[in-house]
Structures are given as C-alpha cells and as structure tokens.
Amino acid sequence: MITVALLILLLPLLSFAIQIFFRKFIESKNGEWISIGIQLTTLGLAFYLFAVMIGHYDPHFRIEENVTWFNLGNFSLEMGILIDNISVIMLLVVALISSLVHIYSTEYMKGDIRFSRYYGFLGIFTFSMNGIVLANNFFMIYVFWELVGLSSYLLIGHWWEKNSAADASKKAFITNRVGDIGMFMGLMIIMTVLGTLNYQGVYTGIASGEWEGGIGTLFGGANPHTLLTWAGILLFMGAVGKSAQFPLHIWLPDAMEGPTPVSALIHAATMVAAGVYLTVRIFPILTPDAMATVAFIGGVTAFYAATIAITQNDIKKVLAYSTVSQLGYMIMALGTGAYVAGFFHLITHAMFKAGLFLASGSVIHAMHHALHDIKDHDTDAQDMRNMGGLKSKMPYTYLIFIVASLSISGIPFFSGFLSKDAILAGSWAYASTAHEGWLASMHMAWILPFFGFGAAVITAFYMFRLIFMTFFGESKRPDIFEKMHESPKAMTVPLMILAALSLFFFYTIPSINPFSTHGWFSHVIENPGTVVNFGSTFNLEHFEHANHEAHMPAMILSLIVATLGIGFATLVYLLKKVSAESLASKLGVLYKGSFNKWYMDEFYINGIIRPFLKGCDAVALFDMEYYDHYLINGAGRNTKKVSSGVGVADDLIVDGAVNFSGYIFQWLGWSLKFIQTGRIQNYLIFALIGVVAVFLLNAF
C-alpha cells in the first residue's frame, strides 16, 4: 500500500523530468503521451487504492508509515505517508482530474510555444498535490503546500509575455505566502508545545493533556485554550491563502490568466481545495472560537464572492468567483462542524467545477479559432458579450454546461444538491444550537445560514446568466458565430466524464435516493469530533442531532432559493422581461461595487502595497544616502578633517617648537660669532673677565 502511494506521489515527478530534460524529443514526437501514460498509470494505482479502501469499508481505515527526515539529537523532523479514507478519495480525485486535463490539453494547448514545459509543470503540480494529500504531518504538508504554490506560479505565468499573466503569477505566490506565514506560526506553536507535528501525535497530545503541560513560558505562559484557538486560526490562515478565502481571495480571479485546463485542475478542482483539505486535517483541534472564525470567514467568502460573480462578463472570471464562493461553502461547513458535508462538497465541486472550466475552455478554444479565422486580434475571446446562441454550434459543451450548472445550483439528482444541502443544513444546525464560540456569544450565528442561502440564490442566478448569455439568444457577433464549431473529442470526452460524475449516484451507491447523502461516502467519512477536552468545546452529538432536525427545512428552503435564482436569471437573460441594463442602473452603487469587485484590489494596492514600497524606498534611501553618507562616511570625513587639523598642528606647534629651538640656537650662534674676532688681546680680556667672575662667585 505504501509503495503504491509512493508511486502515485513520485510518478508525476518523473513525468516532469522527462518533459523538461528531453524537450526537443518531446516536441517532435508527440511526447505528451508519455506524460499522459504516466498520469493514467497513477490513476490506475489510485483506483487500486480506492478499491482496497472500499474493500475495508471502515471509517477508521488507516495505514501510516514514518521515517526520520533528520535528527539533531534533541530535535527531529519526520516525513511520512498517511493513507486513510480521506487521502485515498483525494488521491483519486486528483489523479482523475489531472488525467483528464492531460488529455484535454493535447488539443487545447496544441501548437503552444512551450508545450513540453506545460506538461512538465502539470507533472510537478500533480506531484506536489499528491504530497499534500499523502503527508502525515504539518511540516510535510507545508513543504508540499509551497510546492503547489510554485507550480501554480509557473502555470499561471505560462504565457509570461503578457504582463497581466506575469503579474498574476507573482500576485498568486506572494498572496499565498501571506497565508503561509500564519500557517508557519501555527506550526511553530504546535511544535513548541507538543514537540511533534504528526497529525495523530497532535490529536493525542491535545486529548491527553500534554498541551496544557507543554506550554511552559511560551507567550508568558499563555492560557492553553486561547493558545489552541490561536494555533488553529493561524494554521487555518494557510487555508485562507490557498483556498482563496476573504480577504486573501484576490489572487484567484487573476490566476485565470493561466491556460484554462490549468484553471480547471489547479484553480478550481484540486489545489485551491487544499486549503479545505488542511482545514479537514486541523478540524479536530479547532476550539469553538476557532471554528466560529473558520465558519465566519467561509460564510463571508461564499456570499461576497457570489455577489461579484453576478456582474462579470468574462466567462472565466464568473467561474473564478464562483469557485471562491464554493470554497467558502466548504470552509463554512467545516467551521460549523459539518465535517462530512464540507469534505463532500470538496469532491462534488471538484468534478462539476472542473467540468465547468473545461467546458468554458472549449468555448474559448472555439472562439480563438473563430477569431483567428476572421483575423480579428482585438476581440476578447472570453467576453460573454461576444458570444450568444452557441448551443446549436457546440451541443456537447452546452449540455455539459447545463449538467454542471444544475449541479452547482443545487438541483436534485445532481451531486451538488446533496453536498450543498448538507452544508446549508449544517449552518442551520449551527445557528440553532451553537452556544460556544464567539459567533454564538455575539448572537451572530444566524448570519451563517443567511450567507449560505443568500449565496445559493446568487449562484443559481449567475450560473444561468452565464448559460443564457453564452448559449442562448442571438449572437452579438455573427461573424464570429459563423466560424464557431464544437471542440475535438480529446476535449469533449473528458467533459462528458466530468458531467457524468456530477450525477448524484456516484456518491451514494449503494443507496439511490437522490435526496439523501447516505451511501458509501457518508459511511467511510465520519465526523471525528473534537479532541479539545478542556474549556469550551464542540459538542458533536448535539450538533448531529440538530443537523438531523435541520435537514428537511434546509432542503426545502434550498430548493426554493435555487428555483428563485434560476427563475430570475431566466426572466432577465432568456425571456428579457426585465432589462439587465435598467436593473444595473437602478442598483447603481451596488452594481458598480460588484462590478469592481468591491474595490479590494484597489484597497490593497493603494492602502498597503504602494505605501509599503514607498517605505522600502525610504529605507534604501536612508541606508545609502543618509546613514552611510552622513554617519559612516561622515565619520571618515571627520577623521580626515581631524587628521589634517592634527597635521597642521603638528606642523605649527610640534614641528614649530622644534624649528624654533633650532632658530634660537642658530641666532645664538650667529650673535656669538661676533666675539670670535681672532684677536688675541680680546680673548685675554674675556679670560680675565672670566677669572674675575669666578672669584666674585666664590666670594659670595
């Protein structure tokens, strides 16, 4: 089992190496099929693991293997593989979508200037993503966490000649790092207190009371419960970055600069879900306050992003905000305690959202070809205002859009209905029963179902707005429309597979009740509850009971809101009973705010980045022009001045004194020379004077 897992982890890395180091060969000989072969092999292996897991059919199925990575004597770090129901399901999803994207890209990326590089980076991405999934400790997840960040950076910037793509890739990496700082701090807190980062080690450490004992003098002996809350929130910050949660969501819409299959794989189905996956792994250690924070962030994101998706005209931007919104749902679910629902939505969303992205890629692909044919290089191939009426031209793509949109809107018989309904029921249950956590104590818990159902209406609305604008009505550009045609099989077949996987029964077998999540999934994934057994704590039994109660009303309400959303979109965009333009002008500020993404980017740029860069300039200026120039070089200059002063003093005083004494003697010598007359008589007189003087001196 471990060997299989290791193969799944490492094979994509091999694909990367082949694509990068044998580029010439690859590009001349259809070498992308090597990568596709490798990827299909991992898919087969993932299926094998899945079969073994289903064979056990045990919620507590788990295999773990650990090795010491390095050991410093009294400090060591480990690496290990954890195979449990969650990681096996994730592996399968990643391998499946990655395989489909590999195949789809043969057509979508055909003729690209950096074709083998593209496949290579898909390989390194899949490797890193599998690493996240298979990690058994928080340090290792952090390692692969950054590596998916790298692959995301490389793939968003695939067309780096465009400044917008280069900007977007940088923005993605740096924004993610902001979240990662928090995650790293959380990791350091846990490492310091418990001395381990292994998931199971952390859970048992907290459950067994080691947490209270291990704090010591950290933060001056912090309150164990408060510290655990903070550790949870800080670790969750990693998820805020990676899963594009408010307020770090800003990178994901920009990431749409990458090739569309990449958007499907990385920025819709898998990597962005890594944050949700991390939250799943930290779920047991979250205190009620931390859970409230998680739920609130998720709820805000779900609602906020949905409000932006309504007004976007770029087909990928709509889907991007939709992804942010759906990720918010998953996060909110985990925060409310609806663990199974959150993880379930991760899986169903991965399928239908990958489908939506690849389908939009199909449209964009056709648009590009059409624009190429009519030699139009200015028109935006992704702007829905240039589309319309495409359902006759692209019937398969259209059909898949319909299926996936019904799923995301929460219509029965589709997978999204089940998972979204479970999330909404969870938020309802949370609101009606939660006593613990700051949301409840501030009487704000009802805001979660409000966000949830609100976002559900909007989701149904914007998805059908997208469909009506793209596939219905008259084309606004008949010249493009003429040239449009359905995408080739390599693209449509993966789409059909994903559309099929948007049907409910794949997730509920052996049960086939379209209104109930009961089935294999809900059997193998079990809410683990909390390991926090001190202070306020999440009450699983209580929650499950309320969840059961909330199930029916939540379902009815969610059906109503979905119908409302679709109905309203039909009125505005299909039947045109209400004019979108007059709506927009009536809503005025709201419309403008939504259209401009509530000015978040502007806030970051003008409020944080620009002032900070100015600060950096000031630091650099201070360093060289002031500190170094005046103080350091000033010290040099002053030393020089003092030295030359000393030099002058030396010349005038010391040397002057020396010279002066010389002068004295010279003068003395000069003046005395006059007595050297050379006459003997004079000398005798001097001698006589001398003798007299001696006598006189002796006499006294």
Add this chain to the structure above:
Amino acid sequence: MENHLLSLVTFLPMLGILAILFVPRARVDVIRWIAAGATGLQLVVALIILGAFDSSSSGIQMQEHAAWIPAFNIEYFLGIDGLSLPMVLLTPFLSFLAIFTSFSINKAEKSYFALFLLLDVGMMGVFLSLDFFLFYIFWEVMLLPMYFLIGIWGGDQKEYAAIKFFLYTLFGSVLLLLGMLALYFVSEPHTFNMLILAQQPDIYSQSLLLGMNAGKVIFLLLFVGFAIKVPIFPFHTWLPLAHVQAPTAVSVILAGVLLKMGAYGFLRISFPILPHATLWFALPMAILGLINIVYGAMAALAQKDLKKMVAYSSVNHMGYVLIGMAAMTSAGMNGAVFQMFNHGTITAMLFMLVGVIYDRAHHRDIEGFGGLATKVPLYAGVMGFAFFAGLGLPGLSGFISEALCFIGAFPVFTWIAIGATVGIVLNAAYFLWAYQRIFFGPLNPKYENLEDINKRELYTLIPLAMITLFLGIYPAPMLDLMSATLNHLVDTVNAAGLMTGF
C-alpha cells in the same frame, strides 16, 4: 596520531602562488589552470578531511600543535570540529568554482590569481585556527588581497569601495585585537589558546576591566569586530558597495565565505569563551537579527541594481542566522550554521548569475531588461532556480535552514520570530518582482540577440544547484556532521546561566 591534513588544506594554495610566480605573465592559460589545480586539490583534501571526520564526536579533531612564540604562549594550533567543517568544505568549493568564473578577468591575471589564492589561504586559516593570535593573523591576511581584488579588478567605483571595505574591516579588526589582548591578560595563565580560554568563563565574568565587567566588555569588543563581517545592522553599509563593485568571482567569495566569518567568530570565540555575556547579549542579538531580516528585505525590495538587490538579500539572509544562534536552542543553532552553508551556495549562484548577464548586457539595471525568458530560456531557468532557492522554497536547502532558525528561535524569542516571518513574504516579493521585470513581459528589443548562458558558466553553477537541491531534499548528511558539536555548544552556553525569556 598527527597527520597534517589541516595544514595541507590551508597552505595548498600557497604552492599555487609559488608556481604562478614562475610563470610568465603572458601565459594566462597556465596561470588559470594552476589556480584551478591548487583550489581543486584543496577541495580534494577537504573531502579527505570529511572522510576522516568523526561526526559523533563534539570535540576538536585532527589537532596540530607547534610552538610559535613561546614567550607569549602563542601556538600554531589548528583543529576541526562540526562547526568549522561545513565552512572548510564551503571555502575550497566556492574558491574552486570562482576560479572558473574568474576566467573572464582580462587584466593583470597573474596578480589576480595569486591574490585570489592568498585570500583562500587566509579564509581557510581563519576557519581552522584554534589559537586566537593565529586566527587574528589569518583574519588580517585575508583583508589585504581582498582590498586589491576589489580595488584593481572592480567596477566604476572600485577605489572607493575597496578603501571603504578596508577601513570598515580594519576598524573591526582593531576592536577584535583589543578584545583578544584583553582576553589574554584576563585569562590565567595568559594564553591565546581558544580551548583553554573556553575553560575559564567564570574568570571573565568576575573580573573587571576599566571598572566594568570584563566578560561583557570583551564580548562587545569582539561583537563589533565580528558584526562588521556578518554584517549586522548598523555595521552593514560596506557590503552593498563592496559586493557591487567587486568582480563577480570576488563577490561570490565575499558573500559566500567572508560573511560567514563574522558568525563563525561568534560561535567559535564569543559564545564558548564568554557564555555569560552571550546570554546577556542574546536578546539584543536577536533584535538585530530581526532588523537585518526586515530592513535588509525592504532595502532589497527598493533596489534598481540587480547586484545590489542580491547584496541586500545577504543582509536579510544573515538575519536568520542571527536569530537562530541567539536563541541557543538545538534547532536554532543547527539551523544557523546550516543557513551559513546554504547561504554560501545560494548566494554564490546568485552572484555568478548576475555576472553572466552583466558580461552580456554591460548593465545590471533591473528595469532595463524585460522579456528575457523568451530569448535566454536556459539562463532564465537557472536564475529561477537560484531565486526560488533564495526565497526559501521547500525542496531547496535554504528552506530547511531558515525553518530551523525560526523553529529554534520561537520558544525563546517568540515575538521576534513572529515579526521575522514577515521576511518570508518580503523574500518572495523582492525575488519574484525582480524576476518578473527581467524575464517576463514583452521582449526588450535591445536584447534581440542576447546569448544564452554558456557551458563554462553553466558548469560552475550546476554543482551549486545540485548541492542546494540535494540538501533541500535530504539535509541529514550535513546536519549530522555538525549537530554533535553544536548541541554541545548550546549546552555549554546554557549551562553557564539560565536563559531569560522574552
């Protein structure tokens, strides 16, 4: 058993100098290959030392003693342990590669390579001396060739940079000398032997010097001397200038090896000999580390000159070393020394790569490029590797050492470690922003005919990249070499007094 491997590894380049002296100055090729041969042999000897090294022992190995000036108890005393070994490996390795980078030097080659080898002797001597007097001699030996290497073969402001570097360092040396003499006179019996000095920490903390605690006074004297080399804010301003003006190979040595000497000095001399003062000064040191990280990163972010940005990134990266070692924990200390090694390899790559583009474009203005990735994909790839190594990407060695510094510092200097995490974001910001401006966007038409990196340049970079990658994936071999010694050091210092938290 006394072999003379350490003397051999130190003085091998001397033989190279001798040989070079006999070669006519016109035979540049011979001179180059002699230099390459001398450093190459030195590297081989260093590897033999590595093979003979016993990593389970925390003590000094392969000691060599010889009486030198017995009247003052001055000895020729060399030895190696887990602290010096990484540096002893790094020095000939970088010197050897830098010789090949120096092949593009085309002025007074004979003197250049002779001075370069002399510099090499000085560096090796510093890392191997266990007699403070001998250490000081080597410390000064290094200074002279560096002055000429910058002053003669440097860029536009080479004279200014050289004199500034020289005076700055000399200022530090004077304080170092005072500290050394003070130690000598306070110790009983008077000695320069570092091991004997380290056995009497209580004498320094209890004696007075100029009416003050002798240990603290000496620590501060040594601190300034070493801090200038690290460099620690506010003693860092020689660095951007010297790094930028020096020729590529000299920048490589300057950043790769010379900067390590300051930190090495702390760990070899200040920490074990003056543990009380070390603990007393640990917090200020960690704060200075934080300043280095944030201030260095902010200054790097503002630079327009690529080489200057890399220079400031050194200020930033050495900050991690400081917080790691100030914490006096096993993780922090090992992280700090590992970071010294990794910074050596990574920054060497960065400077070499800056040299590559400068040789072609004759400028280093970050804004003056644009879209180069299309034209020079291989160069862009290697640069990308080095930049990601610089920003601490997991899988590359810098990540592990930085992470260890953080994890080690966190329990002791919690808020400082938290503040320093800002560096993680800023690191990414300045490297990626520079990368984007140089390589992405539409191709600047000026560089339509830019040549990609050539084989010689590539082959000097590949070994560095391989080490960075290998130690990033599997750091245990390097950490195993040093952990015994460093854990012992941590225990010794901590035993001298209880750490005060912050």
